[in-house]
Amino acid sequence: MSDGKRKGPSDYDVGHGKPPRHSRFRPGQSGNPRGRPKRALGKHQQLVQAMDQPTRDMFMAEMQRPITVTSAGKKVTMPTVQMIARSMAKTAAEGGQQAQRTALLLQLELEREIAAENAECFRLAKEVKDLGYEVLARHRARGLPQPDLVPHPDDIFIDELRQRVEVRGPFTTEQKAKFDKILAQRDGLQRGVSGHQASAAARPRDWTLPILAVMAQEHFDVINNLLPQRYRKKLENRMSAAQVEAAREKVRKASKARKRRLTRGRASRAAGRCARRR
Numbered sequence: 001m002s003d004g005k006r007k008g009p010s011d012y013d014v015g016h017g018k019p020p021r022h023s024r025f026r027p028g029q030s031g032n033p034r035g036r037p038k039r040a041l042g043k044h045q046q047l048v049q050a051m052d053q054p055t056r057d058m059f060m061a062e063m064q065r066p067i068t069v070t071s072a073g074k075k076v077t078m079p080t081v082q083m084i085a086r087s088m089a090k091t092a093a094e095g096g097q098q099a100q101r102t103a104l105l106l107q108l109e110l111e112r113e114i115a116a117e118n119a120e121c122f123r124l125a126k127e128v129k130d131l132g133y134e135v136l137a138r139h140r141a142r143g144l145p146q147p148d149l150v151p152h153p154d155d156i157f158i159d160e161l162r163q164r165v166e167v168r169g170p171f172t173t174e175q176k177a178k179f180d181k182i183l184a185q186r187d188g189l190q191r192g193v194s195g196h197q198a199s200a201a202a203r204p205r206d207w208t209l210p211i212l213a214v215m216a217q218e219h220f221d222v223i224n225n226l227l228p229q230r231y232r233k234k235l236e237n238r239m240s241a242a243q244v245e246a247a248r249e250k251v252r253k254a255s256k257a258r259k260r261r262l263t264r265g266r267a268s269r270a271a272g273r274c275a276r277r278r
Contacts, residue, residue, distance in 0.1 A: 125165040129156045168228040186223045192216035194237045207254045210247035
């Protein structure tokens with residue numbers, strides 16, 4: 001039993017389960033303030049970390065340097081890293097266990113990285129699409145004109161089953177500027193079709209006007225069919241197949257008449273030369 005007196009430092013018994021007072025854990029203080037030691041790096045990681053920036057740049061340049069190899073009896077030029085990957089894949093296919101293990105580990109790591117990137121892209125696409133619709137709804141509620149968002153939420157298509165995202169329209173302001181030029185060119189062809197048809201009706205003997213309308217209509221269709229579905233337009237005053245064929249028939253007749261005139265002109269000039277020689 002205790003006599004009620006507190007033992008001093010000299011009276012403390014040190015033994016099994018009784019460490020010295022100066023080495024005991026203090027309340028609220030970690031016993032390992034430095035934390036868990038970091039995992040030892042592999043040889044390849046140690047080599048990469050030991051490289052300075054110029055060495056890494058030179059190494060990357062060498063790995064991307066094109067080399068010429070013989071494949072299936074033909075000389076093929078490819079980057080050095082591609083040649084190494086092809087050689088490793090060939091060795092793995094031929095039964096090399098170390099190459100097989102390395103190739104499988106690389107494939108699994110790449111698939112994990114791709115899956116993580118796709119998941120992040122899918123999440124960001126949903127956020128951008130929802131935010132775009134929110135901005136459009138806010139402008140519509142306030143009676144403001146609709147902003148020209150890039151990318152437009154209607155152009156972002158999300159396949160939730162396959163976790164895929166597709167942007168069917170301009171994605172950046174630079175692409176939007178080029179896209180607007182294409183739309184302006186298509187609208188100009190629409191005006192060309194209507195203008196040439198009106199001129200052809202006013203001057204029915206001019207065979208060039210109908211074929212110009214046909215050419216403008218064909219160019220309109222080429223551009224319009226290449227655009228995403230949301231940006232396509234219906235061509236006004238479209239010429240029917242019969243009208244197109246009639247315009248082409250006029251061109252054929254005009255071409256034949258021109259050839260006949262040229263032939264008669266050559267014959268007349270030849271006859272004149274013969275008469276002068278006599």
